[in-house]
Amino acid sequence: MTLVFMVMFVSAHASIALHDQTFQKDYPHSGPSLVCDQCPPGTYLRAPCSSSQKSDCAKCPDGSFTELWNSITKCLRCSMCDVNQVVTKECSSSNNCQCECKEGYFFNKKYDACVKHKECMPGYGVNVTGTPHRDTQCALCQPGFYSDGFSAKDLCVAHRKCEDDGFRVVLKGREWHDTLCASCQDLKTRDGAEYLHEILPTFFIKLQQTMGIKKMRRFGMKLSQLGGKTTARETIMKLSKSGLNDFINSWVQKAGNDQVRKLPEILGKIGSPQEGEKLQCKLEYIEQQSKLCDGLNE
Incomplete structure (x- = not known):
């Protein structure tokens, strides 16, 4: 029973896969409809099948592509990266151009655009570094550490230990300034x-x-x-x-x-x-x- 089920399952999937790679071409004035082969990724349908020949597929010209089996008569135009984006994968006949935000930027869904990573203000250091897909996350510097500028990359830095250099503490460090010695x-x-x-x-x-x-x-x-x-x-x-x-x-x-x-x-x-x-x-x-x-x- 199990073997029969597996054979039916595989046969069904093979049938679906075959169906996904064909399309029906109607000839209302010249004859019955035909089941034509679709064109593979990277090509387009130059001419549909007929009773005497298969579908005629041609490679996509430079600057265009198709990623799926298709029956379209013209390849899709390659996309261009938006402002503040860089190419991560060049467009080819079988795939579109792929882009992501450039260094220092992340994709903000609210604005549907790449925006600059947030800079942590004095007293705060980077807790989670920003990537092309997420913003920088900041955290207040813990006791004994400080940050005295704006940065989207810098961590909080340990206060100077005056005694290590043979000096006295002039002013104790805070989260926004170093210890003065x-x-x-x-x-x-x-x-x-x-x-x-x-x-x-x-x-x-x-x-x-x-x-x-x-x-x-x-x-x-x-x-x-x-x-x-x-x-x-x-x-x-x-x-x-x-x-x-x-x-x-x-x-x-x-x-x-x-x-x-x-x-x-x-x-x-x-x-x-x-x-x-x-x-x-x-x-x-x-x-x-x-x-x-x-x-x-x-």
Whole structure:
């Protein structure tokens, strides 16, 4: 019984396969319908069968293809890769061109297009690396690790261990900045604001992520008034958020120690007192480390 069933099963599949590779051609005015062979992948039907000859199949011209058994009279045109895609398999007579998102991009079903991988912001590292088929996944840096920039590839990095280099901790590391180290000699000769200045670029990157454009403009005005060449109010008020980011970053790079010390007060005046307190606490911690060095011989 089982053997009979198997024979019937195989025969049925053979019949289906044969049926899939044939088609019926009707000749309403010249005779009965005929069962013609379909053309194999990579070819097309140049002429159907007749009572005296089989189907005439021809190879697809360059730039066209057929992937299945068919009875079409013209091959399909090869596809072109979309923007931000690369070819993973060239088109041939028997297969279409295959594409995927290029390096740094993934296919977003919502937009039906390849879009850039998300960049993890300061304080976050890559948890799952992006591929052409999925976006980057970020995770908050664990205690003892940090990330101080935007990246779609970088992991969180371990904080520096000052004692390994024979230095003292000037400022403990956080998830968004490294531990700052120095010798007592440096602490005695350098202004504490110089150490604080080292983490300001990343501090303001994080701050700008939460600031509205109106507050950023007020902040830009206050910075402009801190000595040096004052930028016209009209100029600052016309800046976009991107332009304000550039203005603030440029100010940070050029800021002197006295200007850095006034930042906590300015942040309080524009409505960000908590951020100002954070900077003030860091500055006081740095200066406390300097005092602890008094009397020590290094």
